[in-house]
Amino acid sequence: MDHSDNKLKGNNPAGSQDQRDAQWRExxxxxxxxxxxxxxxxxxxxxxxxxxxxxPVKPHWSDLLFxxxxxxxxxxxxxVALAVGSAAGLxxxxxxxxxxxxxxxxxxxxxxxxxxxxxxxxxxxxxxSFSKLPHSEQADMYFLPLKSSDGDAHPTLAIAFLNVxxxxxxxxxxxxxxxxxxxxxxxxxYHDIQSQVFENRLxxxxxxxxxxxxxxxxGEAQIRSEVLRQLHSAGLAPESISIERTAxxxxxxxxxxxxxxxxxxxxxxxxxxxxxxxxxxLGSEAYEQLMELQPAQ
Amino acid sequence: MDLQQELTExxxxxxxxxxxxxxxxxxxxxxxxxxxxxxxxxxxxxxLTSALTSLSQLKNDGAFKTWMFRIINNTYRMSLRRGKRPxxxxxxxxxxxxxxxxxxxxxRDERARAVRQALEKLAPEQREALWLFHVHGLSSRxxxxxxxxxxxxxxxxxTRARDRLAQQLRLLGMDSDILGELK
Numbered sequence: 001m002d003h004s005d006n007k008l009k010g011n012n013p014a015g016s017q018d019q020r021d022a023q024w025r026e027x028x029x030x031x032x033x034x035x036x037x038x039x040x041x042x043x044x045x046x047x048x049x050x051x052x053x054x055x056p057v058k059p060h061w062s063d064l065l066f067x068x069x070x071x072x073x074x075x076x077x078x079x080v081a082l083a084v085g086s087a088a089g090l091x092x093x094x095x096x097x098x099x100x101x102x103x104x105x106x107x108x109x110x111x112x113x114x115x116x117x118x119x120x121x122x123x124x125x126x127x128x129s130f131s132k133l134p135h136s137e138q139a140d141m142y143f144l145p146l147k148s149s150d151g152d153a154h155p156t157l158a159i160a161f162l163n164v165x166x167x168x169x170x171x172x173x174x175x176x177x178x179x180x181x182x183x184x185x186x187x188x189x190y191h192d193i194q195s196q197v198f199e200n201r202l203x204x205x206x207x208x209x210x211x212x213x214x215x216x217x218x219g220e221a222q223i224r225s226e227v228l229r230q231l232h233s234a235g236l237a238p239e240s241i242s243i244e245r246t247a248x249x250x251x252x253x254x255x256x257x258x259x260x261x262x263x264x265x266x267x268x269x270x271x272x273x274x275x276x277x278x279x280x281x282l283g284s285e286a287y288e289q290l291m292e293l294q295p296a297q
Numbered sequence: 298m299d300l301q302q303e304l305t306e307x308x309x310x311x312x313x314x315x316x317x318x319x320x321x322x323x324x325x326x327x328x329x330x331x332x333x334x335x336x337x338x339x340x341x342x343x344x345l346t347s348a349l350t351s352l353s354q355l356k357n358d359g360a361f362k363t364w365m366f367r368i369i370n371n372t373y374r375m376s377l378r379r380g381k382r383p384x385x386x387x388x389x390x391x392x393x394x395x396x397x398x399x400x401x402x403x404x405r406d407e408r409a410r411a412v413r414q415a416l417e418k419l420a421p422e423q424r425e426a427l428w429l430f431h432v433h434g435l436s437s438r439x440x441x442x443x444x445x446x447x448x449x450x451x452x453x454x455x456t457r458a459r460d461r462l463a464q465q466l467r468l469l470g471m472d473s474d475i476l477g478e479l480k
Contacts, residue, residue, distance in 0.1 A: 024431040024459070031412040032432070033328050041324045041337045042345075044317075050342060051313060054349045057304040 101162040102169035106177075107154040107186030119157070122180050126159060129172045139163045141172075154185055166190070227253060312349050315361040322433055326366050329428050330373045344372040363435065366443040370425075408471070415465035423458035426451055 032038075042050075112118045123143045130141045142160040161169040170190065177183040218226065220243050231238050242254040316323070327337040327344070348368045355364055416424050422444060429440045437455065441448040 021431065024427075025434075027412060028416075028427060028432050030409040031416060032325065037334055038321070038324050038328055041328055041334050042341045044320060047316070047320065047345060048313070050345055051309050051349060054309070054346055056301050057308050058301075 101160060101164060102166045103191045104159045104161075104169060104173045104188055105191070106157050106159075106173070106183050106188040108157050109182045109185055110154055112155060112157075112182060118180075118182065122157070122176060122183065125179060126172060126176055129175050130161075133164075133168050133172065157183070223251070223253070308349070308352055312352050315358055316345075316365070319362040319365065322362065323365055323369060326429075326433070327369050327373070330370065330425070336376075340369060340373045340376055343376075344369040347372060363439045363442050366429070366433075366435075367445070370443055370445075411466060411469045411471050415462050415469060415471075418465045419458055419461055422446075423454055423461065426454045427458045427462070430455055 108119070126141065126143060133139075140162045141164070142162070143157075159169075159173060161172070173183075173188060173190075177188065223243050224241055227241050227243075228238060240254075242252075244252040244254075246252055323341065323344075324337070327341040328334065331337045331340055344365070348365055355361065416427075419427070425444060426440055429435045429443055430437065435443065437451050438448050440446075440455075441451040444451065446454070
């Protein structure tokens with residue numbers, strides 16, 4: 001605590017600053033109300049009732065997105081293989097692309113309301129089109145009718161595709177735009193969702209695994225244990241680990257890992273950053289636009 | 298459980314966990330501002346609801362107490378603007394310490410009475426700054442956050458408040474030895 005401002009008094013005080021602070025505190029505290037009077041001011045039990053009765057949280061559109069992400073999908077899957085100690089030195093095969101999804105933003109006519117017939121029809125068509133695409137079990141699509149904080153602006157439809165190739169996302173949306181001209185009210189914007197954090201964690205994992213001499217004299221079980229430890233410390237969950245000794249005396253380790261993203265209340269922006277929805281990746285304008293949009297009711 | 302319910306429960310749990318350790322301080326602060334338990338309860342209820350519904354704006358949990366104090370202060374100011382009049386004078390018998398049976402109780406009660414009377418001579422903001430700084434242990438920066446003032450202005454306010462309080466206490470005949478220690 002910075003209580004240095006007492007020095008502004010310009011007096012020549014006897015005793016330490018702490019002593020004088022304590023004396024002021026004691027002097028002022030003697031004028032405090034009686035404890036039982038204080039206790040009678042909104043007792044804790046009534047605070048609990050007040051909190052219970054408070055208006056519920058209105059989820060931000062991204063809460064809807066993240067809740068779906070954390071419940072239904074393991075967010076990203078990457079395979080990394082490295083050869084340790086071979087004659088050629090360290091060889092690291094690149095991880096899978098960290099592009100993990102696409103968000104399409106499209107202006108829609110003013111008359112298209114959330115829950116209305118037009119958007120319901122578009123959503124049904126989008127679901128049908130998406131289900132016909134070849135994609136992994138982790139693929140997901142989320143349909144987000146959004147309204148602008150500016151009441152005069154056109155509402156926006158955001159469709160988030162996760163763990164889907166960007167070309168497939170474009171294919172779905174272009175098919176919809178041909179069928180529903182209202183989706184061409186403005187120029188649709190495509191934004192990649194990238195996971196820098198995921199890439200960073202892979203780099204962290206690699207630097208841990210590649211430390212010289214780490215595996216010297218270790219048996220396979222010990223190496224596996226070491227890899228697991230490195231995965232854990234990088235925040236990754238193992239899917240599979242394969243360890244192979246190469247003909248030239250090297251070691252080849254292949255790892256598939258996932259990263260779960262959990263969004264705790266109050267940490268929305270960090271979570272957005274975790275999946276790449278950051279001003280740097282989206283551009284500040286698009287990012288602000290996304291943050292200002294609210295779920296249409 | 299649907300998402301809205303889950304998020305609401307998360308918010309409520311976080312809020313209560315942050316509030317409980319500082320709740321008594323919040324009661325004190327509301328009481329200090331209003332000097333009336335009924336008014337304090339009104340202000341505190343409104344401030345708590347306001348804080349709860351805007352909890353997502355609190356980025357640093359470590360600053361919760363200062364944030365909460367600021368909301369209580371703003372709620373009190375708004376209640377004044379809505380026409381609620383501040384209570385004019387503290388009733389010493391209501392607001393003072395519980396009278397003790399110890400031999401020095403009389404002197405301590407007299408001292409408390411003198412301090413309360415002297416505090417009444419201070420401008421409300423000087424009183425609030427002194428209270429936040431010395432009783433609640435906030436730094437001058439935190440006091441400036443709560444009161445919506447520049448930190449430099451708070452430092453000056455504190456200096457003047459202490460000088461004025463000491464002067465008033467002398468006029469009320471408080472033992473000069475005690476005041477001397479405070480300088």
